[in-house]
Amino acid sequence: MSRLLLLLLFLVGCSPKSKWIQRENISDYPQFSSCQWIAFPENAFNGIEVEILRGQFGTRIYLNVHCGVLASAKALIRTESEQWVCEGILMKGSQKLLLPEPAASMLLEAIAQKRNISISIDHHFTTLEPLTIKSLSEKQD
Numbered sequence: 001m002s003r004l005l006l007l008l009l010f011l012v013g014c015s016p017k018s019k020w021i022q023r024e025n026i027s028d029y030p031q032f033s034s035c036q037w038i039a040f041p042e043n044a045f046n047g048i049e050v051e052i053l054r055g056q057f058g059t060r061i062y063l064n065v066h067c068g069v070l071a072s073a074k075a076l077i078r079t080e081s082e083q084w085v086c087e088g089i090l091m092k093g094s095q096k097l098l099l100p101e102p103a104a105s106m107l108l109e110a111i112a113q114k115r116n117i118s119i120s121i122d123h124h125f126t127t128l129e130p131l132t133i134k135s136l137s138e139k140q141d
Contacts (some may be wrong), residue, residue: 020131031056041066041126048119048126052108060097061104065124069094072122077107079115097121 023036034055041047049064063075074089075097076083086103090096099107110117114130 001113005103019129037131039126039128039131046124048121048124050126050128059104059108061086061099061107062091063119063121064096065121066095068124070097070121070124073097074121075099076120077103077104077110078118079110081115 008075019039019042021038021040025032025036027033030050032055034053034057036054037052039050041049044068047065049066051058051062051064053062070090071094074087076085083101084103084106086100088097088099088103090103107117116117116130117128119126119128130134
């Protein structure tokens with residue numbers, strides 16, 4: 001009995017967890033309220049953090065690295081059926097890339113369809129787990 005319990009605890013502890021987290025930033029002033037989804041990289045040294053930010057300003061997607069700087073503003077985004085290269089806006093410090101609206105829309109569509117997605121910039125790489133948060137498809141008031 002104790003072996004079974006130990007095995008069960010081991011399996012539960014080793015089961016994969018979703019990399020996505022959701023944060024709501026609520027302000028007394030609606031123009032400053034937003035909702036944020038973040039997918040943390042599996043590897044902090046060469047991974048890419050994906051940040052989706054939605055508010056009255058619209059939806060923005062940032063690709064962040066935590067180790068080193070980005071030498072290029074070009075991101076390669078792949079799904080099972082397609083791939084595209086987009087050139088984003090490299091933010092000050094060269095660790096954050098803002099995806100342009102067409103690329104952000106295509107990425108959101110792939111996320112909504114629960115496709116497997118991989119993103120690479122230079123030597124940085126990440127694979128996204130499907131995001132099943134219903135509020136991502138809802139409009140921010």
